[in-house]
Amino acid sequence: MYVMGVESSCDETSVAIVKDGKTVLSNIVLSQIDIHKEYGGVVPEIASREHVKGISLVFDQAIIKAGVKYEDIDLVAVTEGPGLIGSLLIGVAAAKVVAMNYNIPIIGVHHITGHIYANNIEHELQFPCLALVVSGGHTELILMNGHFQFSKIGETADDAVGEAYDKVARVLNLPYPGGPMVDKLAQQGKDIYHFPRPMIDSKDYQFSFSGLKSHVINLHHNLCQRNETFEIADFCASFQEAVTDVLVRKTKAAATEYQVKQIIVAGGVAANKGLRSKINHEITEIPVCFPSMGYCTDNAAMIAVAGFFKYQTLKAADDYTINGNSRLEL
Amino acid sequence: MPQLSKTLVIDTATDYVFLSLVVEGSEIGYKYQNDLHNHAVTVMPMLDELLKKAQITLKDVNEIIVGIGPGSYTGVRIGVTIAKMIGYLNNISVKTVSTLALLASSSSAAKTMAMIDARRGNAFVACYQQEKGIMKETVADTLTNIEQFKQTLTIDTEIIRVGKPNVEKIMQSNLMKPVKNIHELVPNYLQVTEAERNKGKI
Numbered sequence: 001m002y003v004m005g006v007e008s009s010c011d012e013t014s015v016a017i018v019k020d021g022k023t024v025l026s027n028i029v030l031s032q033i034d035i036h037k038e039y040g041g042v043v044p045e046i047a048s049r050e051h052v053k054g055i056s057l058v059f060d061q062a063i064i065k066a067g068v069k070y071e072d073i074d075l076v077a078v079t080e081g082p083g084l085i086g087s088l089l090i091g092v093a094a095a096k097v098v099a100m101n102y103n104i105p106i107i108g109v110h111h112i113t114g115h116i117y118a119n120n121i122e123h124e125l126q127f128p129c130l131a132l133v134v135s136g137g138h139t140e141l142i143l144m145n146g147h148f149q150f151s152k153i154g155e156t157a158d159d160a161v162g163e164a165y166d167k168v169a170r171v172l173n174l175p176y177p178g179g180p181m182v183d184k185l186a187q188q189g190k191d192i193y194h195f196p197r198p199m200i201d202s203k204d205y206q207f208s209f210s211g212l213k214s215h216v217i218n219l220h221h222n223l224c225q226r227n228e229t230f231e232i233a234d235f236c237a238s239f240q241e242a243v244t245d246v247l248v249r250k251t252k253a254a255a256t257e258y259q260v261k262q263i264i265v266a267g268g269v270a271a272n273k274g275l276r277s278k279i280n281h282e283i284t285e286i287p288v289c290f291p292s293m294g295y296c297t298d299n300a301a302m303i304a305v306a307g308f309f310k311y312q313t314l315k316a317a318d319d320y321t322i323n324g325n326s327r328l329e330l
Numbered sequence: 331m332p333q334l335s336k337t338l339v340i341d342t343a344t345d346y347v348f349l350s351l352v353v354e355g356s357e358i359g360y361k362y363q364n365d366l367h368n369h370a371v372t373v374m375p376m377l378d379e380l381l382k383k384a385q386i387t388l389k390d391v392n393e394i395i396v397g398i399g400p401g402s403y404t405g406v407r408i409g410v411t412i413a414k415m416i417g418y419l420n421n422i423s424v425k426t427v428s429t430l431a432l433l434a435s436s437s438s439a440a441k442t443m444a445m446i447d448a449r450r451g452n453a454f455v456a457c458y459q460q461e462k463g464i465m466k467e468t469v470a471d472t473l474t475n476i477e478q479f480k481q482t483l484t485i486d487t488e489i490i491r492v493g494k495p496n497v498e499k500i501m502q503s504n505l506m507k508p509v510k511n512i513h514e515l516v517p518n519y520l521q522v523t524e525a526e527r528n529k530g531k532i
């Protein structure tokens with residue numbers, strides 16, 4: 001079964017063709033990162049304009065690279081949310097045209113299920129499975145007892161992990177996108193500040209990163225005011241150690257409680273080297289999977305994979321009224 | 331039998347969704363509906379209905395005319411994306427036309443000004459003249475303070491804010507522009523984004 005995936009929820013226009021929910025035949029990603037860099041973050045109106053500009057060419061390249069014809073496609077899967085509404089609408093509109101033009105069923109996919117299913121490209125999911133979803137908009141622990149059975153067992157009460165990274169990076173004057181930069185510098189620094197590990201001892205799987213973020217920002221402010229010298233790398237390392245300690249401790253506890261067969265890490269922050277090494281180091285009794293770097297960031301291959309399993313599970317598609325939904329719930 | 335010309339007209343840059351099917355120069359069906367800014371949901375089902383009623387499929391369409399704004403940014407992007415994808419998938423001719431020209435075509439007055447609200451006292455406007463059913467542009471699409479602009483108009487100019495486009499009239503005019511490379515088709519927003527404006531100021 002050939003599934004065409006379409007993703008445009010933020011600042012990447014992407015179309016992919018994936019066979020049987022596993023084999024990626026093409027995965028074209030047109031990134032706008034260089035455009036938004038100048039503004040220190042994604043500008044929604046510019047993102048929407050760029051999606052319209054690039055959309056048809058990305059479809060064309062995905063088809064050519066995959067070496068298939070539109071007539072061969074069995075299902076169109078498109079991100080319906082969450083994300084930037086103006087951006088989502090472009091992918092949804094384009095996907096609907098493909099579906100109508102070739103009379104192919106269309107299915108809407110939740111962006112986070114895409115990140116989760118990105119793992120299936122390289123490691124088949126084993127149930128029960130625990131997913132740690134970490135990105136600019138999400139910090140969640142999700143338990144799966146089978147395909148497309150999601151139960152959220154914990155989430156952040158305030159900032160998402162990636163959001164905290166970006167805000168800390170901004171205060172430290174690191175170039176956009178800040179998260180990967182903090183990770184890079186953290187490798188060269190030491191945890192000398194011992195920032196608080198928020199909620200690390202709570203008996204649930206809830207997270208909170210806003211207090212930690214403020215703590216880091218305040219200390220930076222005080223040091224600057226007192227004209228004290230400090231290493232940015234140490235700041236990054238101290239922040240990263242605190243964040244990853246919490247993430248790993250809670251993931252491990254949840255995996256033990258629910259006796260899962262597999263842990264998967266999903267979302268943009270899954271690319272974080274500090275998180276990868278700490279999880280691999282501290283959780284040895286349960287297999288832990290990460291998507292390879294190219295499938296951590298937003299891409300349409302993961303949407304095609306999720307769409308494939310959603311369609312297999314629900315045995316139903318959507319119709320042409322499918323809409324973008326910036327606050328779609330899992 | 332030679333293939334009949336089947337033109338699909340799309341404009342979603344205003345409060346209304348406008349879709350029209352023109353076969354050999356005659357409009358055989360249309361949709362013109364204020365859907366309360368729900369274009370993303372309604373356009374494709376409306377298109378489906380329009381095509382089914384005419385007993386043709388999207389693949390039978392051999393020309394697209396698309397309103398590229400100015401107007402609502404979100405709205406115009408939906409219509410342009412749809413037109414762009416249909417044009418690309420089926421490798422057919424796509425022509426663009428100003429949303430204001432479509433609006434003005436609803437009137438048969440000799441002198442018209444079409445306007446779409448752009449907030450804070452501003453509007454997207456353009457002026458047209460009509461003689462023996464042929465429309466000509468006299469003032470090109472512009473974003474302007476509406477009260478000031480109105481003072482430049484002659485008293486016999488009809489102001490048009492809403493109206494079902496007359497596509498046959500548009501197709502007889504030279505107000506359409508062919509799209510050379512479909513991948514380069516984008517809306518005519520008439521202004522850069524606020525972020526870009528602010529960047530220029532710093």
Ligand SMILES: [Zn+2]
Pocket residue numbers: 111115135267268297298
């Ligand atoms: Zn994402």
